[in-house]
Amino acid sequence: MIAIIDTNTLSSMGLANLVQELIPQAPIRTFRSFKELVMDTPDLYAHYFVAAGIFFEHTAFFLERKHKTIVLTSSDHQPQLAAMHTLNVCQDEPHLAKSILQMHHHGHPQGATQRPGYPTPPDTQPEPNEHELSAREIEVLTLIARGRINKEIADKLHISLTTVISHRKNITEKLGIKSVAGLTIYAVMHGYVEADSI
Numbered sequence: 001m002i003a004i005i006d007t008n009t010l011s012s013m014g015l016a017n018l019v020q021e022l023i024p025q026a027p028i029r030t031f032r033s034f035k036e037l038v039m040d041t042p043d044l045y046a047h048y049f050v051a052a053g054i055f056f057e058h059t060a061f062f063l064e065r066k067h068k069t070i071v072l073t074s075s076d077h078q079p080q081l082a083a084m085h086t087l088n089v090c091q092d093e094p095h096l097a098k099s100i101l102q103m104h105h106h107g108h109p110q111g112a113t114q115r116p117g118y119p120t121p122p123d124t125q126p127e128p129n130e131h132e133l134s135a136r137e138i139e140v141l142t143l144i145a146r147g148r149i150n151k152e153i154a155d156k157l158h159i160s161l162t163t164v165i166s167h168r169k170n171i172t173e174k175l176g177i178k179s180v181a182g183l184t185i186y187a188v189m190h191g192y193v194e195a196d197s198i
Contacts, residue, residue: 001044005031006051006072011089015049015072018093021182022100022189034058049087070103094147097181101188133174138192140167144180145187 002019006012012030020028026046031037034054048062048069055062055071062069070085087099133141136157143153154164177183187193 002026002028002047002049003031003037003040003042003045004028004049005034005037005054006049007032007054008051011051011072015089018097018181018185019049019100021177021179022097022185034061052081055081055084093179093181094184097185101185133171137167137171137174140164141171141183141187142192144168144171145184145193 002023004012004016004019006015009030009032012032016028016030019026029040029045031040034057037048042061043065046068048065049072050062050069051072052074055069062071066084070087071081072089073081073086074090075088085103087096087103089096091099139157140153143156148156150161150164150168154161157164171183172178175183175186177186184193
C-alpha cells in the first residue's frame, strides 16, 4: 500500500492517479494531514509520498521510515533533504512520470511484485490476455513513449497518418490508458522501452 500525505487535495489526486498507472496492483490512500495518517494504520504502508512541510513537522516519524519515504518538493535542489528520496512535483507530467519510473526502477530492481507490500503473483499460468497489443501496435506505442508525434510515427513506420491514429485509438481502448504519460509508463513497465531512453 502507498500513502500520499499532502494538504493540497488536487496535488494528491493527480499524484495518486499517476502512481496508480505506474503500480496498478498497489492500493493508494491519500491523507490531508499527518494526524489522518496516524489515525489510520501508518506502518501498513510500503511507501509514503509526503509533502515537504508535513515531513519537516514530523521528521522523527519519517526518518525512522527513511527507506520508504519520498518527500514531495517544488524544486530539484533542496540541500536540507539531501539524505532523503525526493520527487519534484512541479515538473510537467511526462517528466514527473519519468522521475517516478526511475525511482521505482532503482527502488525495486527485481520488480514491484517481489517486494513487501505488493501482491504475490499467482503460481498458476496467467490466462491469455484478450487485450494483447499487435506487433505494429507495440511499435507505435514504443514511438509514442519516445515522444514522437503522429506524423513522425507515420514517417518512421512508412504508414499513413490515418493508420497511426487508428493504432493509437486501438492501443488506448485495449489498455484503458488515455494519457501519453500513462502509455509511457506502460511501455517502460512492460519492457518495450528503457526509462533512460525516454
